[in-house]
Amino acid sequence: MKENKKSRRILAIFAHPDDETFLAGGTLAKYAAAGWDVFLLCATRGEAGKRGEYGRLTREQFALLRKEELEAACRALGIHRPVFLECADKGLARDCWNSATEEIVHAIRRIRPDVVVTFGPDGISGHPDHVALSQIVTAGFWGAGMSTYLTGKQGKAAPFRPSHLYYVLRSLSVLECCKPSSPQKARTLTTVVDIRGFGERKLEAMRAHRSQKHMQFSDPALIEKMLTAPENFHRAFPIWHGPGLEADLFGDVDSESSNQVHRKHNIDPVAEPQQMNNGVTGWPSSSSQRPTPALVISQPTAPEEGTPHK
Numbered sequence: 001m002k003e004n005k006k007s008r009r010i011l012a013i014f015a016h017p018d019d020e021t022f023l024a025g026g027t028l029a030k031y032a033a034a035g036w037d038v039f040l041l042c043a044t045r046g047e048a049g050k051r052g053e054y055g056r057l058t059r060e061q062f063a064l065l066r067k068e069e070l071e072a073a074c075r076a077l078g079i080h081r082p083v084f085l086e087c088a089d090k091g092l093a094r095d096c097w098n099s100a101t102e103e104i105v106h107a108i109r110r111i112r113p114d115v116v117v118t119f120g121p122d123g124i125s126g127h128p129d130h131v132a133l134s135q136i137v138t139a140g141f142w143g144a145g146m147s148t149y150l151t152g153k154q155g156k157a158a159p160f161r162p163s164h165l166y167y168v169l170r171s172l173s174v175l176e177c178c179k180p181s182s183p184q185k186a187r188t189l190t191t192v193v194d195i196r197g198f199g200e201r202k203l204e205a206m207r208a209h210r211s212q213k214h215m216q217f218s219d220p221a222l223i224e225k226m227l228t229a230p231e232n233f234h235r236a237f238p239i240w241h242g243p244g245l246e247a248d249l250f251g252d253v254d255s256e257s258s259n260q261v262h263r264k265h266n267i268d269p270v271a272e273p274q275q276m277n278n279g280v281t282g283w284p285s286s287s288s289q290r291p292t293p294a295l296v297i298s299q300p301t302a303p304e305e306g307t308p309h310k
């Protein structure tokens with residue numbers, strides 16, 4: 001069994017506060033607990049979302065509330081403090097395409113993540129920001145590794161291409177909430193992450209998004225399902241050829257054989273996330289000094305016929 005010589009890194013990139021928790025919260029918490037450095041870029045502050053009981057807040061006040069909610073959610077998940085791209089909510093494609101791509105290229109080169117996680121082309125719900133971000137992140141993923149892609153950012157970093165790109169797919173908690181509305185067909189399920197043991201963190205993060213009613217579940221049966229339901233992904237790069245499904249976002253690179261996705265590390269309690277500046281330039285330059293992590297990830301079986309992952 002190979003030992004990790006350095007802390008692995010995940011960079012998750014989503015459009016709005018709450019996307020990260022809803023779609024991949026258990027996975028992000030699991031890898032953070034295993035000693036990975038888990039970073040989050042959030043394209044907008046979600047200021048155009050439904051305000052509900054917060055209707056009296058101005059848009060700026062609501063944006064600040066949602067920023068604080070996301071920071072609380074990240075603490076619950078045990079991941080680094082989020083960095084915002086400061087794009088306008090519902091304006092990602094219209095106003096922010098080029099600048100967001102450049103920021104993402106710069107972030108990838110600075111952080112040098114092993115794994116990037118974002119939306120697939122369907123955008124899960126078909127939300128225009130989700131769909132746009134999928135294309136932006138995919139372009140940034142490839143652009144970051146190209147020496148010909150130049151950014152105007154200060155402190156330029158060398159080109160770097162992460163080894164893995166994943167698109168989130170619908171999972172049980174998403175199915176209970178949102179109806180798909182995108183004409184894009186979701187990508188094939190390739191990777192199922194067992195989040196048992198980390199559902200409580202996911203639930204706590206959901207509760208942290210207190211302005212979002214659809215995150216405030218009270219049905220005990222539904223909560224129980226969400227605490228245990230696996231999170232689903234499509235491995236966009238490198239293409240997964242199987243057999244079966246992956247159970248790990250980094251399985252076949254750091255394991256003894258291409259189909260062996262079991263890894264063992266030393267379990268470490270989640271450390272307090274590092275505090276970072278509120279800007280991409282504030283990313284830490286090196287990983288936290290946590291001990292080598294321990295995580296046992298077992299190979300899942302393929303879902304039964306009709307298992308809902310759309």
Ligand SMILES: [Zn+2]
Pocket residue numbers: 015016019127130
């Ligand atoms: Zn969203």
